Amino acid sequence: MTKKDDVLILGSGIAALQLASLLNKHLNVRIITKEKLRTANSYLAQGGIAAAIGEHDHPVKHIADTLEAGSYHNNRETVEKIIKAAPDLIKFISEQGAVFDKNQDGELLLGMEGAHSEKRIVHGGGDATGKNVVEFLLSTLKDNVTIEENIFAYQLLLNSEKRCIGVKAKAADGTIKKYYSRNTIIATGGCGQLFTYTSNALTVSGDGIAMAYLAGAEVADMEFIQFHPTLLYVNGKTKGLISEAVRGEGAILVTEDGIPIMEGVHPLKDLGPRHVVSQKIYEYLKNGHKVFLDISNIENFTKRFPSITTICEENGIQLSEGRIPVAPGSHFLMGGIKTDLFGRTSINGLFAIGEAACTGLHGANRLASNSLLEGLYMGKKLSTYLNQSTTDVVFETEPTSGYPFVDKVVLPPVQQIKDSMMERVGIVRNEVNLKKQKAWLDTFKSCQLNDLGTYSAEEITTIFMLIISRLITEAALERTESRGGHYRSDYPMEDNQQWLRKTITHKNSWGMETNHEHIETALAT
Structure with a gap:
């Protein structure tokens, strides 16, 4: 008999671990992660978690800031529910242990970040919030949770009812493995590695979103990429x-x-919305200037920011000089697999949480420190759903027909994808460059029509990068305005009449409709 899990989680970030930690002990839970457990973006997160818990703060203010940062493209109901839940989410973790920074009176220290109207950012270990929260969540996992590292999931398994029943994956030695589950959760993060410059972990290249897209799930808002300044x-x-x-x-x-450089650019100057600051830095760099963060007026910098201090020292930066050289790079994807607030996708049995999901919280541009908050909220919300779920799942016999469809495709170097995306679909976009990128990506259209199992894990990652690159490029070409993380120099203004509430979605636009006839299903018990 083939072993089946109740819950299969792809990814090991905060959303994934929050979910795993809150699932009932009678559920058999498996986490598989592409590389090591602690290589997720969440672990690297220096920023904190936003919550309206200050004396003069209120969720209404946090909601207003979130909507403004998102250029009012957000789903307001989603924003209200997540923001209102933030104080309790922080309180729950804070009461469990020494996760967050506090003052001498035991009160949470609150920091300020760009586009926030109040100090409401909770940090852990100064600039090691992600690490602190991940380690806390790992410590709370029960013995019903199994973790497998260095397992690269690359294909969703669907039955004849188009329900997701697991994944196909490759182990480090290239062995193909199948994992069957009643509920499959994609928590694989965004796609920062599509661009030359990025803050993201090396593993974050859009794998989960590409898998879901190829299986027929709806993907939305892919044009909205946040570039961290x-x-x-x-x-x-x-x-x-x-x-x-x-x-x-x-x-x-x-x-x-x-x-x-930010004088007269925005009322909040250096703490203006990230797309505004990123565009200004990019403009200076393109004109041959260097841009620095002047930290000379920050007292005890090395104690306040130990992780940043280490990064700078490892790269030969003398902090005593008071300047850090900077450039903008891809940081966060506002779009992703379209879900509701339980993480449910358009495919039964398939869920998405964290940055891989598009809930509508972030709109066109994420407000700083709302991402870890969303991960905590979605992990908890999905746990309540799965803890009560009693759905029967049909596991079917594997069909004899199927792959391969076409010959293997010669793939471009990964660096070429990254450089072309940065130049043509990066911080500043226009029709000429977007069409040029689309035409280039079109030459690789057939690559995903193969049996992906015949490719190496590195080659599959490249294929996924090409797929996600095309989704972003097509959406950026279609949205003829500038909004949030999407800036078009040929359409530099927001067009609220045509685009304010319009969401660009993708579903099998690469001709993958036929894939459902051939995709493998689980072996009968």
Whole structure:
């Protein structure tokens, strides 16, 4: 008899671990992760978690800030529910242990970040919030949770009813494995590695979103990519994130001559919305200037930001000089697999949470420190659903017909994908470059029509990168306005009449409708 799990979770970030930690002990839960358990974006997160818990704060203010940052493309109901739940989510974790930073009176320390109207950012370990929360969640996992590392899931398994019943994956030695489950959860993160410069972990290349898309799930808002303004920039390469909290503590962006670059650009200056700050830095860099974060007025910088200090020292930056060289890079995907607030997708049995999902919380641009909040909320919400679920699942006999469909395709170098996406579909976009990128991506249309199992894990990742690149490019080409993380120099203004409430969705636009006739299903028990 083939073993089946009650819950199969792909990914090991905060959303995944929050879910696993809250599932009932009678459920058999399995977590599989592409590489090591602690290589997720969540573990690297320097920023904190936003919650309206300050004396002068209120969820209404947090909601207003979220909507404004999202250029009012957000799903308001989603925003209200998640933001209102934030204080209790923070309180629950805070009461379990020393996860978050507190003052001498035992009160949570609250920081300020860009586009927030109040100090409401809770941090852990200064700039090690993600690590602190992940370690806490790992410590709460029960013995019904099994974790397998270095397992690369690459294909969803569907039965004849088009219900997801598991995944096909590759082990580190190339062996193909099948995992069957009554409920499959994609929590694989976004797609930051599609771009030359990024703050994301090396594993974050859109795998889960591509898998869901190929299986027929609806994907939405892929044009909205948030570029973080301040990545450490050394010798033409980005070396890590310089948290927005540094600007929240008073650092300002300057040129090599010490000229502040955000003066007169936005009322919030250096703490303006991320797309505004990123575009301004990008503009200076394109014109041959260098841009630095001037940290000279921040007291005890090395104690306040130990992780950033380590990154800088490892890359030869002398913090005593008071300047950190920076450049913008891809940071967060507002779009993803379209879900409701339980994480349910358009495919029965398939769920998505965390950055891989598009709930509508972030709109066109994520408000700083709302992402870990969303992960905690969605993990908890989905746990309540699965703890009560009693759905019967049909596991069917594997069909004899199927792959391969076409010959293997010669794939481009990964660096070529990253560089072309950064140049043509990056911070500043226009019709000419978008059409050029689309035409190039079209030459690889047939690559996903193979049996992906005949490719190596690295090649499958490349195929997924091409698929996600095309989804982003097509959406960016279609949205003829600028909004949030999507900036078009040929359409520089928001068009509220045509685009405010319009969501661009994708579903099998690469001709994969026939794939359901051939996709493998689980062996009969």
